[in-house]
Amino acid sequence: MSQELPTWLAESPAYEPPRDRDGFVRTNLLRLAALPARMAQAAGKPAFLDRLLQPVPALVRFAGLIVSVVCVSAATNMAFVWVVFAAVLVSLALRPLPQLRATAPVAALAALIAGLVVLPGALMGMAPPSLVVRMAVKTFCTVGLTLGLAQGVPWSRMASALTGAHVPAAVVFVADAAMRGIFVLGRVAQHLNESLALRSVGHNQHKSGSAGAIMGMTFVRASIFAGEQAEAMACRGYDGTSTAAPERASRVAGVLYALAIICVVALFVWFERAMGVG
Amino acid sequence: MHIPDNYLSPQTDAVFAVAMVPIWAHCARKVGKELNARQMSFLGMAAAFSFLLMMFNVPLPGGTTGHAVGGTLIGLLLGPEAACLAVSVALGIQALIFGDGGILAFGANCFNMAFILPFVGCAVYRLVLGGEGASSGRRMAAAFIGSYVGLAVAALAAAIEFGVQPLLFKDAAGAALYCPYPLSVSIPAMMIPHLLVACVVEGVATVAIHEYVLRVAPGLVADAESGSSSLVPVAVLVGVLAIATPLGLLAEGTAWGEWGTDEIAEVAGLAQAPAGMANGFEWQAIMPDYALAGLPDAAAYILSAVIGIALLAVIFRLAASFAPARRSGA
Incomplete structure (x- = not known):
């Protein structure tokens, strides 16, 4: 005894994703984020x-x-x-x-x-x-x-050189932390962009929202990293002074x-x- | 053989520019498919060779000057399609930065020196070489004859392009609007000095550099299966040639058909320059004639050579970086 497939099951499962112009997110943001x-x-x-x-x-x-x-x-x-x-x-x-x-x-x-x-x-x-x-x-x-x-x-050598040139230690520390942060956060933003590109299926009507979310998430991660760095420095007995090894x-x-x-x-x-x- | 602007009518320039588009497209496709990243980098060196060879002016009979191009040489090393691209880029840099060859006439110059020269040269080379296993003597003879014929045919093409202008473009009084020389003048004026001197220089340079590359870096050649593929010996040769470029200043005079608009009336024995030339497009090159205000000619010539070589190396290395990874291993 044969059973007929229901019409909805017999239909071809062809799926054509709607065309979406997400080139801006895929290329520009991804490339910018990957630059550092x-x-x-x-x-x-x-x-x-x-x-x-x-x-x-x-x-x-x-x-x-x-x-x-x-x-x-x-x-x-x-x-x-x-x-x-x-x-x-x-x-x-x-x-x-x-x-x-x-x-x-x-x-x-x-x-x-x-x-x-x-x-x-x-x-x-x-x-x-x-x-x-x-x-x-x-x-x-x-x-x-x-x-x-x-x-x-390398930036580490430049930081040492700045210390040698009697630039205030606080300035060197902030610049050093900023440089490291740019590279680390660049990688974070790159990973977030790649995730977005992989999960973007179909038409995304909220591209600006996606871009904003990436930036916002990067900012959140930045504050988390800063907190972790402060805790790590406290653990290592940081007393407010920083010295760079002489070049x-x-x-x-x-x-x-x-x-x-x-x-x-x-x-x-x-x-x-x-x-x-x- | 660098046709300046306004020697050819804009219509002629447009025809050659349009004709070159499919040729460049075909060559880019073929080069992208066949050359690996290392050979693409070598293509930059090869373009630098061509750039330098074109700076070595030699005195020609009749008080003019000429030069080798190196198109067949690049064709023998990396294929005529690669030669077409390399010589085209070298010609582009010469036209834009050094005012050597016209901007509007770029298509015509590429047709003569980047298309006809390497394709004819390589075809003649293969014809003379015969099949596989030819002796080194036969290979050298084939390289010499191929490059000689290639440059001769390219010079003939340029002469015909010059010579048809007074036939096709005249004012109401029958005076030529652009190049004033008919075929009866342009062909012998271009061919005799080229056949006697410039083609011989092209042949000798091709044989010498081809044999050098085959000996020191055979792995760089397009159809090579093994051997060294180091770019260092080739870079050293390029450096030596760059330092020697001021030798090209020893040849006095201007190449035939490369006079400025202010000179053409006197040279051609006309009351005034042809109207189309006098009122034509003028490109202000950054370093016209490889010279810089105030700098000694020899120093400016070397500086021009260094800028040209470095630009070509950067352009072709960047292009090589886009070669697919599967081909970049050689």
């Missing part, structure tokens, strides 16, 4: 140039960065900027792939934005067209130099690096004085 973690991951593999400059004290490298950025920004002769641009490009080309991917697109994007900011003025005749290129190249150089230092010098660096390498920076300044002055605006 990616930077940390990229910083793990030292580049050839960073290995070469490892003995140089972090503070000297930081001072070198400031001097270079000031020279590039103040340069009226583009020849100097092109020399720095070539140096930044070469240093980028020599970086391992993860570092290159974390650096070059960011510097290029910053240059693009700087160029776009000046573009309307150039189009309306209020600024020379060359200013667009000038701004873009200068921005590329300064961002490239800064990211290069950020990837070449182990070569004095000779520091002097050589400082000489190189002086050469950069001399080149800047020579280009400005001998060649004028170009």
